[in-house]
Amino acid sequence: MTTGMDTRPPVDNRPPPLNGLELARWAWRQLTSMRVALILLFLLAVAAIPGSIIPQSDVNPLNVRDFRARNPTLSEWYDRIGLFDVYSAPWFAAIYLALMVSLVGCILPRLWQHWKAARAQPPKAPRRLTRMPAYRKVEVDATPDEVLAVARAELRSRRFRLRRPAEGEADSVAAEIGHLRETGNLLFHLSVVVVLLAVALGGLFSYRATVLVPEGAGFSNQVIQFDSLSAGALFDTDDLPPFSMDIDQFRMEFVEAGNQLGQPAEYEATVTVVPEPGAAPETHTIRVNEPLTIDGTSIHIINPGYAPAFTVRAADGETILAEGPVPFLPEDTSFTSTGVVKVEVPPEYGDDIGIQGSFLPTAYLDQNGPRSVFPGARNPEVYLTAWHGDLGLDDGQSQSVYRLDTTDMEQYEADGEPFRSRMAVGDTAQLPDGRYITFDGYVTWVNLQVGRNSGRELALVGGVLAVVGLMGSLYVRRRRAWVRASVGAEGRTVVEVAGLHRAEGSAGDRLVDEIGAITDGLLLRLGGAEGKLED
Amino acid sequence: MDLDTVAEWSRYVVVVATLGYLASWLAYCAEAGIHSRRRRALATAAAPERELLGVTSSVAADAPAQAPSGPSGPGDAELVQRADRLGRIGLGLFGLATLALAVGVVMRGLGTERAPWANMYEFSITGALVASIVFLVLARTVVGRVVAVWAVLLIFMTVGLAATFLYVSPGPVQPALQSYWLVVHVGCAVIAFGLFTVGAVVSGLQIVSERAADRGRTTGFGASLPDSAALDRLGYRLTAIAFPIWTFGPLILGAIWAEVSWGRFWGWDPKEVWALITWLAYAAYLHARATAGWKGSKASVVALVGYATVLFSYFGVNILFNGLHSYGGL
Numbered sequence: 001m002t003t004g005m006d007t008r009p010p011v012d013n014r015p016p017p018l019n020g021l022e023l024a025r026w027a028w029r030q031l032t033s034m035r036v037a038l039i040l041l042f043l044l045a046v047a048a049i050p051g052s053i054i055p056q057s058d059v060n061p062l063n064v065r066d067f068r069a070r071n072p073t074l075s076e077w078y079d080r081i082g083l084f085d086v087y088s089a090p091w092f093a094a095i096y097l098a099l100m101v102s103l104v105g106c107i108l109p110r111l112w113q114h115w116k117a118a119r120a121q122p123p124k125a126p127r128r129l130t131r132m133p134a135y136r137k138v139e140v141d142a143t144p145d146e147v148l149a150v151a152r153a154e155l156r157s158r159r160f161r162l163r164r165p166a167e168g169e170a171d172s173v174a175a176e177i178g179h180l181r182e183t184g185n186l187l188f189h190l191s192v193v194v195v196l197l198a199v200a201l202g203g204l205f206s207y208r209a210t211v212l213v214p215e216g217a218g219f220s221n222q223v224i225q226f227d228s229l230s231a232g233a234l235f236d237t238d239d240l241p242p243f244s245m246d247i248d249q250f251r252m253e254f255v256e257a258g259n260q261l262g263q264p265a266e267y268e269a270t271v272t273v274v275p276e277p278g279a280a281p282e283t284h285t286i287r288v289n290e291p292l293t294i295d296g297t298s299i300h301i302i303n304p305g306y307a308p309a310f311t312v313r314a315a316d317g318e319t320i321l322a323e324g325p326v327p328f329l330p331e332d333t334s335f336t337s338t339g340v341v342k343v344e345v346p347p348e349y350g351d352d353i354g355i356q357g358s359f360l361p362t363a364y365l366d367q368n369g370p371r372s373v374f375p376g377a378r379n380p381e382v383y384l385t386a387w388h389g390d391l392g393l394d395d396g397q398s399q400s401v402y403r404l405d406t407t408d409m410e411q412y413e414a415d416g417e418p419f420r421s422r423m424a425v426g427d428t429a430q431l432p433d434g435r436y437i438t439f440d441g442y443v444t445w446v447n448l449q450v451g452r453n454s455g456r457e458l459a460l461v462g463g464v465l466a467v468v469g470l471m472g473s474l475y476v477r478r479r480r481a482w483v484r485a486s487v488g489a490e491g492r493t494v495v496e497v498a499g500l501h502r503a504e505g506s507a508g509d510r511l512v513d514e515i516g517a518i519t520d521g522l523l524l525r526l527g528g529a530e531g532k533l534e535d
Numbered sequence: 536m537d538l539d540t541v542a543e544w545s546r547y548v549v550v551v552a553t554l555g556y557l558a559s560w561l562a563y564c565a566e567a568g569i570h571s572r573r574r575r576a577l578a579t580a581a582a583p584e585r586e587l588l589g590v591t592s593s594v595a596a597d598a599p600a601q602a603p604s605g606p607s608g609p610g611d612a613e614l615v616q617r618a619d620r621l622g623r624i625g626l627g628l629f630g631l632a633t634l635a636l637a638v639g640v641v642m643r644g645l646g647t648e649r650a651p652w653a654n655m656y657e658f659s660i661t662g663a664l665v666a667s668i669v670f671l672v673l674a675r676t677v678v679g680r681v682v683a684v685w686a687v688l689l690i691f692m693t694v695g696l697a698a699t700f701l702y703v704s705p706g707p708v709q710p711a712l713q714s715y716w717l718v719v720h721v722g723c724a725v726i727a728f729g730l731f732t733v734g735a736v737v738s739g740l741q742i743v744s745e746r747a748a749d750r751g752r753t754t755g756f757g758a759s760l761p762d763s764a765a766l767d768r769l770g771y772r773l774t775a776i777a778f779p780i781w782t783f784g785p786l787i788l789g790a791i792w793a794e795v796s797w798g799r800f801w802g803w804d805p806k807e808v809w810a811l812i813t814w815l816a817y818a819a820y821l822h823a824r825a826t827a828g829w830k831g832s833k834a835s836v837v838a839l840v841g842y843a844t845v846l847f848s849y850f851g852v853n854i855l856f857n858g859l860h861s862y863g864g865l
C-alpha cells in the first residue's frame with residue numbers, strides 16, 4: 001500500500017462497459033446479495049430512529065403543532081424531507097421496498113434449491129472417515145452386512161434419511177438429517193413477506209377516526225361526525241357500517257387511597273348502539289382493554305376528560321345566550337383541564353363573549369395558584385376570565401375549539417385588573433358589562449377511536465408462522481452421519497462411525513456426543529456391549 | 536400483614552439480594568486476582584518457552600495442572616486452592632443472592648396481585664432474576680465461571696438501580712395495563728431482555744478475548760478469558776434463544792395487545808419503533824453470522840449494537856419519550 005502520491009500512469013483496469021441487460025443482472029445480483037440485505041436491515045433500523053424522536057403527524061399531531069410553533073425554520077426543513085411523517089416518507093418506503101425485493105429475490109431461488117436438495121440423496125461416505133470432526137471406531141464380531149443393516153435401523157430410528165446405496169458403496173451407510181432447518185428458514189422469510197403485505201394492503205382499506213363525545217351525547221359513524229380521520233387510499237366512505245351510538249354514561253374511577261392515589265383505576269362507557277337505521281337499540285359497555293366491535297369496526301376508549309357546563313345569560317338575566325357542557329382538555333394527571341367557551345351573541349344582546357377557564361375536579365388553591373389535586377370530581381371548581389368583541393367565527397377560517405382567537409377581542413376588566421372569577425357548582429358570576437355566567441356542573445367526556453384494521457388476521461397468521469419457521473431455522477441442526485464396516489486384520493469387523501455438521505453455532509461436542517450415541521445404539525442392537533472401543 | 540406491606544417489603548429483600556451480589560462479586564474478584572497473580576508469575580517463569588511455542592493461554596483459570604515448579608513454585612498449589620475456594624464462595628453467594636431476589640420478586644407479585652413487571656422497578660428486578668438464573672445455569676461451565684464476575688457486577692448494578700432510582704411503590708396499574716396480555720407480552724420481553732443481557736456480556740468478553748489472543752497476550756485480563764471461539768458460540772446461542780422470544784412477545788403479542796387496547800396493531804409509537812429496531816439489529820446479527828459468515832469480534836460488535844438498542848428501548852424510551860408506552864412509573 002502506498003500512502004503518498006502515486007506517480008505511475010494510471011492503469012485502466014475498469015471492466016468493459018456493461019450493456020443494459022448485464023447491468024440489470026448485475027444490479028439484481030447486488031440487490032439480492034447477502035451483503036446488501038445486511039446493509040438494508042441496518043439502514044431500515046437507522047431510518048426508523050428519527051420517527052421516534054421527532055413528533056409524527058399520524059402519531060401525535062398536537063406535538064407536531066407545538067414543535068412547529070417552537071421551531072419554524074427547522075420545521076420547514078423537516079417538512080422538506082418528510083421528518084414529520086417518517087414512516088410514510090418516500091425514502092423510508094424505498095428502503096423497505098428494496099429490502100422486500102431483496103428478500104423475495106433471495107427466497108425464490110432458495111425455494112427451488114431447497115426443493116431439489118430435499119429430494120436429493122445424502123452424499124456417499126467420504127473415503128477417509130477419520131477426517132470428519134466426529135469419529136468413532138469399534139470392532140465387533142458381527143459380519144459387515146449385519147453391522148450395516150443394524151446401522152440403517154439405528155439411523156432410521158433417529159429419523160435420519162438414508163442414502164440408497166449405489167454400486168461400489170456396499171461397505172457403508174450414508175445418512176442425513178435436518179432439512180427442516182432450511183424449510184423453517186424459508187417459512188420464516190416467506191412469512192415476513194406475508195406480514196409486510198398484510199400490513200401494507202390492509203392499510204389501504206383501513207380507517208381510523210376519533211370522536212370526542214360528552215356523556216349524554218352521541219355520534220353516528222359518518223365522516224362528517226369525526227374529529228379526525230385517517231384512512232387508506234382504497235378506503236371508501238360507503239363502507240362505513242351505518243351505526244350510531246349514544247354514550248349513556250361514562251364512568252371514571254381513580255385509586256382513592258394509598259401511594260397510587262389518583263392513578264386511573266377504571267374507565268367504563270355504557271353505550272346504546274343502533275346497529276343500522278331502524279334497528280333495535282342495544283346496550284353495551286366499553287372498557288379500556290375491551291373494545292366494542294360492530295360489523296368489523298371497533299370502538300376503543302382513548303382518553304377521557306371533563307366537560308363543565310355553563311349557562312350564559314344576557315344582561316336581562318333571562319335570555320339564554322348559550323348553555324351546555326363544553327369539553328375541556330386535561331393538562332395533567334389530576335385533570336386540571338383548560339378550555340374555552342365561545343358564545344356568539346346576537347347583536348341586540350351585545351358583542352360576542354369568549355370565556356377562557358380551568359376546570360379543577362378537586363380544586364386546591366395555594367401560593368402557586370389554583371390546581372387540581374385529584375382526578376376524581378370531589379370539589380369541582382372553575383376559574384375563568386373572559387373577553388368580549390368579535391370571535392371571528394364567521395370569517396370562514398377554521399378555528400380550534402380549544403383556543404380563543406383574541407385578536408379582535410378585549411379582556412373584561414374589573415377595578416383595573418383583568419376580570420377573574422372562581423366558581424363552585426351552581427355559582428353565577430356577573431360580567432362587568434352586566435351579562436351572567438352560571439357554572440351548572442359538569443359531565444365526563446370520552447374520546448373514542450373508531451376504526452377498522454383490515455389484514456390483521458393475515459398478519460397474525462404470518463407472524464406466528466414466522467416464529468415457527470424461525471425456531472426451525474435456528475434450532476434444527478443439519479448434519480450427516482456415515483457408518484462403514486470392513487473386515488479388519490484380525491478377522492473381526494471394524495466399524496467406523498463419523499459425522500459432519502453443517503449448522504451455525506453448534507459446538508462440535510454435540511455432534512461428537514451424537515456420533516457416540518449412534519455407535520452405542522449400534523452396539524446395543526448388535527447384542528450388548530460386545531464391541532471393543534478403540535478410540 | 537396486608538398485601539401492600541408484602542409488596543413494600545419486597546424492596547428490603549431486594550436490597551439484601553443487592554448486597555449479596557456485591558459480596559459475590561468481591562469474592563469473584565478476589566479469585567480473579569489470585570489467578571492473575573499466578574498467571575503473571577507463570578508468564579515470567581515460562582516466557583521464553585511460551586514465546587517459542589507461540590502458546591496463548593486460554594482458559595488459564597482452569598488449568599491449575601500447568602503450575603510450574605519454578606520461581607513461583609512454593610505455595611502455588613495453595614494459591615489454586617484458595618482461588619477455588621473463593622470461586623465457590625462467589626458462586627454460593629451468587630446463588631443465595633438470586634434466591635433472595637426470587638423471594639423479592641415473588642413478594643412483589645403476590646403483594647400487588649399481578650405479574651411483577653408493570654413498571655421499571657419490577658421489570659428490572661424480574662429481568663435481573665432471569666439473567667441470574669441463566670448465569671447460574673452457565674456457571675458450571677468453564678466459560679460461565681469467567682463470565683460470572685461480569686455478570687454479577689451487571690446484575691448488582693441493575694438491582695441496585697432498581698431498588699433506588701427506579702423504585703416505585705406498589706399499587707394497581709392503570710386500566711390499559713389490567714390485562715393478561717401484560718403477563719405474556721412483558722413476560723417475554725423480560726426473558727428476552729435477560730438473555731440479551733447475558734449475550735451482550737459474553738459478546739463483549741469475546742471481543743476482549745479475541746484481541747488478547749491476536750496480540751499473543753498471556754497475562755492480563757484478556758488472557759484470563761475463555762477461548763474466544765467458545766464465547767462466540769455461547770453469545771450466538773443466547774441470542775438465538777432470545778430472538779424468537781423477542782419476535783413473539785414484544786412484537787407479535789404486542790401488536791395483538793395494541794389492537795385490543797388501542798385499536799391499531801402497529802402505530803409507530805416510540806416503544807414499538809424501538810422494539811422493531813432491536814429486532815432488525817439482531818436479525819442483522821444473525822444474518823451476519825449465518826450467511827455473511829462473520830465470526831468472532833465482527834459479529835460480536837453487531838450483537839453489542841443490538842444490545843445498545845435493547846437498553847435504549849428500555850431506559851431511553853421510558854425516560855425520554857412520552858408515548859403510549861410510558862408506563863415506567865418514573
Ligand code: HEM
Pocket residue numbers: 031032033034037041099102103104106107185189192470473474504818821822825826
Ligand atoms: C426483513 C428482512 C429479513 C429478516 C428480518 C430476516 C431474518 C432472518 C433470520 C432471523 C434468520 C435466521 C438466522 C439464522 O439461521 O441464524 C435468517 C436467515 C437467513 N436469511 Fe434472512 N432476513 C431478512 C432478509 C433476508 C434477505 C433479503 C435475504 C437474502 C438476500 C436473506 C437471506 C437469509 C438466509 C440465506 C438465511 C439462512 C441462514 C442460515 O441459516 O444459514 N434474509 N433471516
